[in-house]
Amino acid sequence: MDVSQYLEIFLDETREHLQSLNTEILNLEQDPENEDTINEIFRAAHSLKGMAGTMGYKRMQTLTHDMENVFSEVRNGTIKIKSHMIDILFQCLDALEEYTTNIQENSDEGTNDNEALIKLLNDCLKPDGAAAEEEPAESSSSSEASAPAASGESKWNDIPLDEAQKHVINEAIKQGKKVYGITVKVQESCILKAARAFLVFKAVEELGEILISAPSAQDIEDEKFELDFTIVVITDAALDRIIADIKSVSEIEEAVGAEMEAFESVKEAQVEEKETSAEPPAKKAETKAPTKAAAPAPVAGGAKQEKKAGAKAVGNRTVRVDIEKLDVLMNLVSELIIAKNSLVSASAQNGGESNAAVGSQIEYLENVTTSLHESVMKVRMVPIESVLNKFPRMIRDLTKKLDKKMELHMSGEETELDRTVVDEIGDPLMHLLRNSADHGLESAEVRAERGKPEVGSIYLDAYQDGNNVIIEVRDDGNGIDVEKVRDKAIERGTVTPEQAMNMSDKEIIDLLFLPSFSTAKEVTDVSGRGVGLDVVKSKIEMLGGEVEVKTRLGEGSTWTIRLPLTLAIIQALMVEVGGEKYAISLNSVTTLENIAPSDVKLVQSEEVIHLRGSVIQLIRLNEVLDIESTRKEGENMIVAIVKKGDKLAGLVVDKLMGQQEIVIKSLGKFIGKSRLISGATILGDGEVALILDANVLI
């Protein structure tokens, strides 16, 4: 079966399931008795198994199958969760992760059978008494529950068969083949019933031949059936093999079947009748066994259905889109806005009578492009949650590996960021967290000596601040020992002793962001390989953000990452300074003021103004930008009040040109990241205007 077209979906869904397994198993460790958690894990493992089976990844299927077995037992209360089981389960998740990565890279799951793990899993089943005896080899569930549902499901007996078909069945039996009637029930929440049925047909046809189905194959294809359909199969394979294959198709709630006997009414068959009739008792027994084995499925399916129905209602309204398509869309919107800006400036130059009509149309166009931009931005925004999710597990592993006690507290998982940023921010955050865990937090003994709680805390807080998203990684550990960094820098030859003595603490700490600078006394495999902070910094800067660290020795460090919310288009205030045009992000501008020169006071030889009760420092942009102001002596000054956090400053400009939506373009690597200029934009007349970063000026 060609499944390559489903590969993307498979990978996405597998990742989601693995993530939820990770989260839920962590929860389980805290609360081993929680039934909801156990059910959730069972469901995720079950779906994974089904998906892997459908895609033909047998090893993955086997492993998930055994995981599912363990949880099935846990759910039935026959075994209890113990801490070593949690470890095993996490190892299983890692193995599954490995399969998934292999599949993504080579479309093949690899050859690692993980037999050791599977053995460990099966060992979990044993010590807890009777349940272990029932070896859960082939049947999808080994529970001892009775088979209440089976009787009502044996619809294969009602299938209308004509003489020819009966003849075929008898012939098949005569040739030693098996004939089974199987009824398959799909979940109520299943959307693409026909597709699922198709997969079932495919699976069955790999093992045998489908003689007839009810409803007919055509009706099933057209989705003209309720929740179940029945097939008659001629095959060499065993019934439970077929049933297992059918159940490996996802969203199949149940499949029950039994072997069919030869029809006596067919005359040609009479000769053989003795032979066949000799078997019935044996066959009856055979029939019962698989039915019983299959019966527990409805229990599982029922529970699954409830939750899934809830989740589906939301899920169905979404469409997965390749991020590249969104990039193209975003670029087109950028082009559209530049074109619109050209139109605005062209119509302003033209003058004439038609202007009013054109003007109102352009205004309308502006509204549309702005909304279009906002919509596209929103489409690209995803919660940062998908990245943060993996951290609790990582911290748990680090706790064991580093033998330190620590807890991770996260907030703001729902904060949204551009998809590209979210994709890239995971590694830097992971570095910072590992850094905090390894270098930041002290061992329990040291913490006790210092009177700190034995369990170290690492905080990860994400929140939106104006046009930025801030992510803070904080720990209550040792903080950065500036003197140690200073010594190390001298030892490494990064700076000379003279230089080092003249550097401020902040400058010393910034050395940490240089390539190949690690202060860890020992190199561990957690961090301290010297590839870390420089990568963090360059990655974040690549995303247009910045990272800074504040630290107090003995009290802990705070790493603050500031990322731009939007990457491409902003609302800007256009100003003129010395005849040159500049853009200032409207987000940082609070008010515009007209200030008489006499209102400017000097405080500590800095120019300030008093404005509504606060003292605001004046920054003459022409001086910052090395250019002559066009403002005449004694004229009032135009001041744009900008803010950064709680700080305010007044930027003195020569002229205001109004507000404009601008598309941010990079200045190119050659000029590099000028601190003052955050980028450039192309104006309506084709000229380039620079974008001033007000945050740097304050």
Add this chain to the structure above:
Amino acid sequence: MEELKISSETIQFIVLRVGDEQYGIDIKYVDNIIHMSSITRVPKVASYVKGVINVRGEVIPVMDIRIKMGLPEAEYTKDSRIVIIKSEQQGFVGLIVDAVKEVVTLEVDGIEKMAYDRNGKDMFVTGVGKHQGALISLLDLNEVLAE
């Protein structure tokens, strides 16, 4: 015929004039050659960086190769051109030159390598080629674009 084939490994160069000398740039690095257009000054950068220009919707930095080579700055004339270079490390960069003359094809064997220690404006030259009796200094773009 045989001999011709052996020596037929050639490189095409764009020949430009800076001051009184002719320089060549390997054509594979040249993206575009445009007339002077309005340059937006960028504050706080090296003096040879004249600013940025808009080329088909992209913002591209431009540098004055005269200043980089230590020659006196000169007025731009109607012959002045901006040669847009595509560099792997630096992305697109425009070079302001006094004039662009022609494209020549030089045989690799005919190019004389420069001596190892280069200085002054020679430090930007990797070799010298001859074309119709005139000397063409071949530019080392890595050096030209280096900070």
